[in-house]
Amino acid sequence: MTIEKNQDDSFFRKLLHSQMIIPIAALLALVVFNLIADPSFFAISMGQDSAGNPVLSGQLISILNNGSELAILAIGMTLVTAATGGQDISVGATIAVAGSAMLAVLCGGNMRPEAITTPFIVAFIVGVLVAMLCGAFNGVMVAVFKVQPMVATLILYTAGRSIAAWINNNALPIIPTDSGFGIFGGFIPGIPIPTPVFIAAACIVVIFLVLKFTSLGLYVQSVGINERAARLNGLNPTFIKWLTFVILGVCVAVAALIKVSRISTINYQTIAADIEMDAILAVALGGNALSGGKFNMGSSILGAYVIQFLTTTLYKFNVASAALPAYKAVVVILLVVLSAPIVRNKLSALWKKFRSPKQTEVEVAK
Amino acid sequence: MNENHLVEMRGICKYFPGVRALQNVDFTLRPGEVHALMGENGAGKSTLIKVLTGVYEKDGGDIYLQGNDGAVSIRSPQDAQDLGIATVYQEITLCPNLTVAENMYIGRGHKRTENWRKMYADADAILQNLGIPVSAKQQLGSCSIAMQQMVAIARAVDMDCKVLILDEPTSSLDESEVEKLFGMMRQLKDRGVGIIFVTHFLDQVYEICDRITVMRDGQLVGEYEIEKMPRVDLVAAMLGKQMDDMADIKGDYTTYSGDDAEELVYEAEGLKSNAAVYPFDFHIKKGEVTGFTGLLGSGRSECVRAIFGADHVTGGKVKKSGKDTKIAKPLDAMKNGIAYLPEDRKGDGIIGDLSVRENIILAAQVLRGFMKPFSKAETYKIADEYIKLLDIKTASADTPIASLSGGNQQKVILARWLFTHPDYLILDEPTRGIDIGTKVDIQKLVLQLASEGMSVTFISSELDEMIRTCSRLVVMRDRHVVGELTGSDLNQNKIMSTIAGGEAK
Numbered sequence: 001m002t003i004e005k006n007q008d009d010s011f012f013r014k015l016l017h018s019q020m021i022i023p024i025a026a027l028l029a030l031v032v033f034n035l036i037a038d039p040s041f042f043a044i045s046m047g048q049d050s051a052g053n054p055v056l057s058g059q060l061i062s063i064l065n066n067g068s069e070l071a072i073l074a075i076g077m078t079l080v081t082a083a084t085g086g087q088d089i090s091v092g093a094t095i096a097v098a099g100s101a102m103l104a105v106l107c108g109g110n111m112r113p114e115a116i117t118t119p120f121i122v123a124f125i126v127g128v129l130v131a132m133l134c135g136a137f138n139g140v141m142v143a144v145f146k147v148q149p150m151v152a153t154l155i156l157y158t159a160g161r162s163i164a165a166w167i168n169n170n171a172l173p174i175i176p177t178d179s180g181f182g183i184f185g186g187f188i189p190g191i192p193i194p195t196p197v198f199i200a201a202a203c204i205v206v207i208f209l210v211l212k213f214t215s216l217g218l219y220v221q222s223v224g225i226n227e228r229a230a231r232l233n234g235l236n237p238t239f240i241k242w243l244t245f246v247i248l249g250v251c252v253a254v255a256a257l258i259k260v261s262r263i264s265t266i267n268y269q270t271i272a273a274d275i276e277m278d279a280i281l282a283v284a285l286g287g288n289a290l291s292g293g294k295f296n297m298g299s300s301i302l303g304a305y306v307i308q309f310l311t312t313t314l315y316k317f318n319v320a321s322a323a324l325p326a327y328k329a330v331v332v333i334l335l336v337v338l339s340a341p342i343v344r345n346k347l348s349a350l351w352k353k354f355r356s357p358k359q360t361e362v363e364v365a366k
Numbered sequence: 367m368n369e370n371h372l373v374e375m376r377g378i379c380k381y382f383p384g385v386r387a388l389q390n391v392d393f394t395l396r397p398g399e400v401h402a403l404m405g406e407n408g409a410g411k412s413t414l415i416k417v418l419t420g421v422y423e424k425d426g427g428d429i430y431l432q433g434n435d436g437a438v439s440i441r442s443p444q445d446a447q448d449l450g451i452a453t454v455y456q457e458i459t460l461c462p463n464l465t466v467a468e469n470m471y472i473g474r475g476h477k478r479t480e481n482w483r484k485m486y487a488d489a490d491a492i493l494q495n496l497g498i499p500v501s502a503k504q505q506l507g508s509c510s511i512a513m514q515q516m517v518a519i520a521r522a523v524d525m526d527c528k529v530l531i532l533d534e535p536t537s538s539l540d541e542s543e544v545e546k547l548f549g550m551m552r553q554l555k556d557r558g559v560g561i562i563f564v565t566h567f568l569d570q571v572y573e574i575c576d577r578i579t580v581m582r583d584g585q586l587v588g589e590y591e592i593e594k595m596p597r598v599d600l601v602a603a604m605l606g607k608q609m610d611d612m613a614d615i616k617g618d619y620t621t622y623s624g625d626d627a628e629e630l631v632y633e634a635e636g637l638k639s640n641a642a643v644y645p646f647d648f649h650i651k652k653g654e655v656t657g658f659t660g661l662l663g664s665g666r667s668e669c670v671r672a673i674f675g676a677d678h679v680t681g682g683k684v685k686k687s688g689k690d691t692k693i694a695k696p697l698d699a700m701k702n703g704i705a706y707l708p709e710d711r712k713g714d715g716i717i718g719d720l721s722v723r724e725n726i727i728l729a730a731q732v733l734r735g736f737m738k739p740f741s742k743a744e745t746y747k748i749a750d751e752y753i754k755l756l757d758i759k760t761a762s763a764d765t766p767i768a769s770l771s772g773g774n775q776q777k778v779i780l781a782r783w784l785f786t787h788p789d790y791l792i793l794d795e796p797t798r799g800i801d802i803g804t805k806v807d808i809q810k811l812v813l814q815l816a817s818e819g820m821s822v823t824f825i826s827s828e829l830d831e832m833i834r835t836c837s838r839l840v841v842m843r844d845r846h847v848v849g850e851l852t853g854s855d856l857n858q859n860k861i862m863s864t865i866a867g868g869e870a871k
Contacts, residue, residue: 212739213737213739214736214737214739215731215732215735215736215738215739216736218720218724218728218731218739219732219736221717221719221720221724222717222720222728225717225718225719225720226713226714226716226717226718228713228714229708229713229714229715229716229717230717231676231695231696232674232676232696232706232708232714232715233696233728233729233732233782234695234696234697234700234729234732234733235697235732236695236697293719294719294720
């Protein structure tokens with residue numbers, strides 16, 4: 001075995017072999033498409049909201065804004081996927097549960113309160129605890145009882161929205177607009193960028209700090225790749241798998257805060273409907289194996305924004321919301337096929353041939 | 367091609383990113399011969415086999431098969447199977463959740479699996495014919511590894527293969543099973559089947575093979591007839607140098623002679639685990655090398671797993687460096703300065719997709735704590751240090767460990783545990799499936815570590831290896847400790863008679 005180094009250093013090859021290439025390529029394709037179809041897509045203008053505060057508006061802002069919840073969920077979903085080799089399909093339903101709990105605390109049992117009864121932070125903490133509890137439940141099912149993640153989380157997927165309705169006796173509490181609760185899903189007066197963008201950014205910063213300053217990444221990947229070996233290295237796979245579900249629970253609570261704040265109320269059946277599928281798709285789009293193991297957090301998060309970019313693009317071209325999933329599916333098929341290792345290897349080989357036919361021949365002759 | 371040859375491979379080349387795995391390799395197989403394919407880890411044996419069986423696509427060269435005009439193209443394992451090339455891999459590649467018969471007929475056309483009664487009858491007949499003591503209706507997963515391997519061979523045999531490839535089939539078999547396998551091979555040989563036999567066991571090569579092809583560093587060294595190739599020359603050909611290492615290496619290292627040489631590093635009394643081993647006592651002194659020996663399944667691995675807390679420990683008293691302690695899980699053992707290199711490298715050792723670097727630091731990182739990760743720069747420094755120290759052959763510290771050869775993977779796992787700076791190191795079959803050069807490296811390392819004051823427990827299936835390294839042997843039979851041998855008792859005869867439980871001669 002002779003080891004050759006320089007051959008691998010081509011920037012393009014490196015990029016082609018990195019996971020990031022998939023979401024980046026998808027993003028570029030969407031950008032180019034929009035540039036050709038209608039460059040005004042990228043226009044950003046300064047407008048005013050109903051309260052007269054200056055706010056930025058435009059499709060790009062809307063993508064960043066509306067993609068926040070998905071990006072936050074993608075963080076937790078990436079960890080769960082990596083550690084357990086399965087996905088949590090209950091995140092949409094648990095958003096309903098956590099959101100409902102937050103509303104119940106804020107309104108104090110009164111469905112049409114004049115003013116909120118408890119500070120935001122208390123409501124948020126209750127929401128976080130409830131969502132963590134849901135995550136812990138899923139985690140116990142998966143890590144301790146070894147139920148397949150899809151089946152284990154099917155329980156809350158089915159029951160979650162009923163539990164959410166039950167928390168408020170099936171009534172829909174409405175937060176008074178003058179309470180200021182709307183800022184989490186809207187704007188902080190005087191700041192022209194939507195608050196969810198900041199919240200998502202904060203979550204992303206936090207997870208990257210955690211990955212840098214703790215061994216979470218190494219432990220989660222080790223458990224996901226080889227559980228038995230991880231255990232013999234002193235890790236506790238059961239705990240680590242459980243922990244990823246609890247972390248996802250925290251992500252769910254943050255997403256729930258944004259969702260509920262956007263409309264100051266809740267619709268148990270439609271809030272965050274199908275968001276779990278988009279969150280899983282974000283992980284897959286990021287080039288992460290859904291069977292677990294190695295992960296790339298940045299790639300997943302980028303994947304989440306690509307999905308939102310796609311959704312917004314489709315809306316822009318007046319695709320009816322009922323037809324949206326079908327269009328999305330076509331794009332997803334394309335992306336997933338292109339990102340399959342078998343296709344990527346072929347592409348990479350093709351590139352090598354195209355790039356340096358002579359060099360390759362010389363090497364064979366050697 | 368020569369019409370008398372079964373297989374001819376000419377000028378085979380295969381590249382992997384950054385590595386030339388095969389360069390212009392020729393290989394010839396004649397009918398009715400057992401042909402050993404030998405070489406160190408990373409020599410390219412497995413790659414050559416995988417090219418022949420369609421697992422890898424070759425990047426250059428031609429393959430000719432008897433009865434086919436011109437070069438054949440083998441693009442998938444199915445192609446190879448259709449051309450009469452059957453393979454039995456070291457790791458069982460059958461389905462453990464199916465029955466023996468289903469495993470023998472799966473993927474070979476509908477008709478075979480339509481008539482269930484006939485299928486079971488046929489399978490039983492073949493099994494009986496080959497002397498394999500399993501029932502066709504038994505679930506494969508419930509058979510021992512050796513039996514599973516035999517079933518894999520039976521499957522190959524029944525497919526009327528012309529070429530049978532056995533890729534290290536004997537590494538998990540005990541002696542009587544190896545004999546059975548050889549009987550089977552001789553039977554096939556008489557039918558004119560050409561057998562390619564990949565192994566690390568020299569004795570077996572000289573017992574059964576007719577010809578040897580030696581490879582080194584992805585290149586062909588040569589093809590030899592077995593009678594004209596003395597062992598020493600074969601080893602020299604494989605290593606590419608003259609070799610004096612098979613001699614006694616114990617004398618090269620002094621035994622540890624510090625003031626605390628008599629101190630007991632680890633003591634266990636009545637230790638037992640849920641892995642079906644009877645309670646046993648064990649102790650080890652500072653700087654001592656002890657071994658557990660016994661036949662496969664005698665409980666030697668279960669003993670060391672109980673010491674490390676790898677299995678569920680159900681009872682017994684443990685003292686570490688004289689202090690009472692409790693070891694219920696691997697982390698407890700690690701905190702007590704015990705390190706354990708497991709027997710099943712692939713299943714229990716490597717974290718396949720992670721890099722060499724991450725694999726090296728993992729155990730030490732766990733000991734250091736969740737909140738105190740090594741910085742990236744530190745991990746590179748550590749990894750480079752151990753790659754150099756143990757001479758690990760890898761393209762870089764960032765290469766996934768799964769793409770290394772077996773011996774180098776083992777060195778990485780060894781590096782992982784050495785980096786935790788243990789005072790008691792347990793090595794369970796560290797040399798299995800590893801070439802001679804690396805074997806000797808590991809044996810020397812064990813003796814060197816011991817002379818520096820580390821206590822080592824060493825398990826190996828090869829007795830001479832144990833005799834070369836250990837100063838005390840715990841002998842096991844049927845999950846009981848049946849004896850302890852030291853000093854002049856450490857010789858093949860005495861050990862074997864103790865294992866057998868017969869009257870010592």
